[in-house]
Amino acid sequence: MIKYKLICKDCNLSFDSWFASSYEYEKLKKKKFLNCHNCNSKKIEKTLMAPKILNKTEKIDEKKIKFYQINKKIKEYQKFIKKNFKYVGKNFAYEARSIHYDKKKEEKRIYGTASNDEIKELKEEGIETELIPWVEDKNN
Numbered sequence: 001m002i003k004y005k006l007i008c009k010d011c012n013l014s015f016d017s018w019f020a021s022s023y024e025y026e027k028l029k030k031k032k033f034l035n036c037h038n039c040n041s042k043k044i045e046k047t048l049m050a051p052k053i054l055n056k057t058e059k060i061d062e063k064k065i066k067f068y069q070i071n072k073k074i075k076e077y078q079k080f081i082k083k084n085f086k087y088v089g090k091n092f093a094y095e096a097r098s099i100h101y102d103k104k105k106e107e108k109r110i111y112g113t114a115s116n117d118e119i120k121e122l123k124e125e126g127i128e129t130e131l132i133p134w135v136e137d138k139n140n
């Protein structure tokens with residue numbers, strides 16, 4: 001499939017149209033099957049814009065967009081956590097325990113990093129943790 005940007009010479013309307021091939025476009029034009037949606041004129045020309053060809057690259061772009069959108073969501077979530085939780089870094093397991101066992105301590109919301117073993121141990125002790133996806137911000 002090939003996409004052309006077409007323009008009507010009479011009313012100046014430009015619109016995109018898909019063709020099976022450039023040959024098909026020429027054929028339709030010759031038979032005067034191309035006409036303007038707006039004024040019905042048959043003076044339709046291809047604009048000089050490079051034709052857009054649908055291929056595999058297009059699909060990769062879609063994936064990229066999805067990845068970007070997910071990334072954006074995660075970053076929004078991270079922003080919320082950074083604002084509302086205290087960062088304890090690698091001391092997460094220690095801090096989580098001290099909050100859990102020291103009832104006098106006011107409840108704090110913390111975030112940080114822990115190994116899989118630490119998370120398992122915390123769970124066994126009845127300390128619930130939540131794993132969230134994290135994207136390292138290269139700008140920070």
Ligand SMILES: [Zn+2]
Pocket residue numbers: 008009010011012013036037038039040041
């Ligand atoms: Zn027109």
